[in-house]
Amino acid sequence: MAERVARRSDEADVPADCAAAAAGGKFSWDPDVVSAMVDTTPQDTTCKDFSEHSMNVVELSGQFGIENLHVVERPRPTPGPGEVAIGVRAVSLNYRDLLMVRGQYNPRQPLPLIPASDGVGVVVAVGEGVTRVAMGERVCPLFAEGWLSGAPPPGVTRQTRGGPLDGMLAEVVVVPAHSVVVPPGHLTDAEAACLPCAMLTAWSALVTLGGIKAGDVVLIQGTGGVALSALALAKLHGAQVIMTSSSDEKLERVAALGADHGINYRTEPRWGDVARGLTGKRGVDLVVEVGGADTLAQSLRAVRPGGTIGLIGVLSGGLSQVRLESILMRQVRVQGVFVGNRDGFEAMNRAISAGGLRPVVDTTFELGATRAALEHMASGQHFGKVVVRL
Ligand SMILES: NC(=O)c1ccc[n+]([C@@H]2O[C@H](COP(=O)([O-])OP(=O)(O)OC[C@H]3O[C@@H](n4cnc5c(N)ncnc54)[C@H](OP(=O)(O)O)[C@@H]3O)[C@@H](O)[C@H]2O)c1
Numbered sequence: 245m246a247e248r249v250a251r252r253s254d255e256a257d258v259p260a261d262c263a264a265a266a267a268g269g270k271f272s273w274d275p276d277v278v279s280a281m282v283d284t285t286p287q288d289t290t291c292k293d294f295s296e297h298s299m300n301v302v303e304l305s306g307q308f309g310i311e312n313l314h315v316v317e318r319p320r321p322t323p324g325p326g327e328v329a330i331g332v333r334a335v336s337l338n339y340r341d342l343l344m345v346r347g348q349y350n351p352r353q354p355l356p357l358i359p360a361s362d363g364v365g366v367v368v369a370v371g372e373g374v375t376r377v378a379m380g381e382r383v384c385p386l387f388a389e390g391w392l393s394g395a396p397p398p399g400v401t402r403q404t405r406g407g408p409l410d411g412m413l414a415e416v417v418v419v420p421a422h423s424v425v426v427p428p429g430h431l432t433d434a435e436a437a438c439l440p441c442a443m444l445t446a447w448s449a450l451v452t453l454g455g456i457k458a459g460d461v462v463l464i465q466g467t468g469g470v471a472l473s474a475l476a477l478a479k480l481h482g483a484q485v486i487m488t489s490s491s492d493e494k495l496e497r498v499a500a501l502g503a504d505h506g507i508n509y510r511t512e513p514r515w516g517d518v519a520r521g522l523t524g525k526r527g528v529d530l531v532v533e534v535g536g537a538d539t540l541a542q543s544l545r546a547v548r549p550g551g552t553i554g555l556i557g558v559l560s561g562g563l564s565q566v567r568l569e570s571i572l573m574r575q576v577r578v579q580g581v582f583v584g585n586r587d588g589f590e591a592m593n594r595a596i597s598a599g600g601l602r603p604v605v606d607t608t609f610e611l612g613a614t615r616a617a618l619e620h621m622a623s624g625q626h627f628g629k630v631v632v633r634l
Pocket of ligand 1: 337338339441442445465469470488489490509534539556558559560581582583584621628
């Protein structure tokens with residue numbers, strides 16, 4: 245990277261002191277990218293050290309609760325060897341972020357915390373030895389920083405962004421270069437920000453772990469971020485999709501997106517039987533299970549013998565009483581899903597590009613309105629992803 249900086253210095257658009265700091269091996273710096281993507285204030289074009297400048301972040305401090313989120317200034321971080329700094333452009337919220345902020349995901353999470361797992365930005369500085377990405381490239385950081393392939397490594401839950409690691413609600417984040425992925429070029433920033441957690445979870449449930457095939461019948465619960473991602477991916481793979489929702493109006497919207505059948509789980513409490521009926525009593529091949537305690541029994545009624553339940557969420561609680569015989573005697577596979585790894589993310593991006601898929605964005609908020617964005621998510625009125633723009 246020293247070469248890149250030296251070249252730019254020759255063009256006389258990099259201040260000599262910045263180029264010297266970069267050539268000294270601390271990091272590389274591109275003023276065009278920095279000023280265009282992060283901050284247009286004059287001092288950015290004369291900086292000596294990236295860390296001398298402050299940035300805005302959304303911080304949860306003092307105690308848990310949406311009301312304890314504040315926009316504050318922090319020093320802008322500088323990438324060390326093997327790291328990249330990303331000028332964040334958009335962040336998408338996940339239900340996990342809401343639980344984290346409320347103290348319901350991990351009550352022992354140390355504060356202060358910068359929340360949010362999902363986001364996208366542009367590389368604005370690279371540390372020594374980075375070759376995986378270049379300055380100016382648009383990238384998404386992984387949710388689980390060190391999980392590149394295979395099964396989750398031991399301690400994976402200690403390396404997740406948005407808690408316990410600081411998350412994406414910051415103007416600049418520094419992450420290991422091996423933990424970024426280039427999103428499909430046809431997506432807007434808001435859409436690309438939906439990939440690392442919600443879309444990859446759906447991909448893992450259906451493809452990596454679910455082995456989806458053309459002609460399968462997939463049952464998807466709800467109309468949130470994971471659910472609508474699963475709908476798009478299931479249709480891309482040639483599956484029939486049955487979706488459940490608490491709202492008839494939302495069921496009309498999923499039909500417009502390609503869902504084959506919709507069931508209102510409020511007015512049809514035995515929606516599992518209804519879903520099985522829609523398959524001629526054969527049962528569905530795959531269930532995208534986000535409800536947890538209150539929904540697993542109905543999912544077991546819906547799934548075919550030998551079918552798979554991708555256990556993703558516990559929106560209605562994590563303690564369930566189900567008849568274990570209905571799992572073992574019918575050889576049902578209850579498959580835990582924890583987001584996914586870098587290999588899966590890259591495979592998913594190829595599929596998204598090939599199919600021209602676009603995540604469904606419900607509403608976009610400004611950084612200063614992050615509390616309102618989380619409250620909107622908590623209201624359950626959203627359809628798809630809630631995004632914060634930086
Ligand atoms: N395991 C993982 O790696 C992983 C990754 C991402 C998310 N998750 C989990 O997956 C769940 C969904 O996350 P998300 O970000 O997609 O949330 P979200 O965008 O807030 O979507 C939640 C949707 O689920 C539906 N829903 C709510 N309660 C339900 C219930 N009791 N039964 C059936 N559907 C219900 C609602 O749809 P309607 O409004 O249509 O009724 C709601 O809009 C959460 O529990 C989250 O923690 C897990």
